[in-house]
Amino acid sequence: MDAVLARVDYGPAASRVRHDASAALAHPLLDAVASFGDCGGSPALALVGTVAMTYRGHRYNLPVEIVLPPGYPAAPPRVFLRPTPDMSVRDRHRHVDAAGVVYLPLLSAWSPRRALGELVATVSDVFGADPPLFARPPGAAPAAAAAAAARPAAAAAAAAAPGAARARATRAVQAALAARLRGARADVDAELAAQADLRAAAAAAARDAAACRARAADLAAARDACAAAAAALATFAAARGAAGAPDAARAAPADARADALLASLAEATATDDVLYELDAALSDGRVDLDDFLRDVRRVAHRQFLVKARAAKVAEAL
16 A cells, blocks of 8 residues: 555545555455556556445355545545456446446545445445346356346246245345435434534634624723823823923933933833733743743843943942
């Protein structure tokens, strides 16, 4: 399998392909091997082996080939019957064409949630109720064997006793209905799971919308508070302007050293605030650890220089 997967580009789904193929080779398929296949001109992984089926109380092995296209699991697998030289494909079979291509509702409605084991089980059930292959009589041509395999069931029923024919027909109908019910049940389960996912997503979206509305209300309140504070500051500034500017001589520092000391202390206090905000941002997840450490080193270095300058200015006063 490694040699085949190395030649096929499944992209991110490579691990899923390996898992599904290994599971199918381990249990549902009999005497199967992984090989290099072709899917519409593109290389693909092929599982070649047999699938067991039960027909009229007897067990038979169907030779099959399951090809996983490059788009798997989004794209459905392809199933082929590979009859041996002493077998022939039944003419006008409901689920198999003359070339051995298998057509099933499960493949038409394929979902990535499906598994290859489920596909193999469906092949076994469907073909157990309606076998697609028949043994070719010795020396018979393929066309003659196909014609013999396609002999109407009514002829066989006429040759048998009415009770036995009715029992066989009842078992065949029951097997076909059971296969259809299993497929319908799987489809219903998939739809229910999808609906549950949609309901959970809708609930999460409703919670997010409510949180956004609450945040918008908080921001609107903060905007109104800022507007009120700005108006108050404007009123205060206007009143101070009318009363006259403060005495510049009294507001000015005593000398250049005192001015430098005040500036250094103000910058040191500002760096404390920056460090506090950086710590809060790291706790809230607004910055990652690398950016936090880089900014803390830069601010701490600046804080050390400012405090050292303040200490020297204080000694000179």
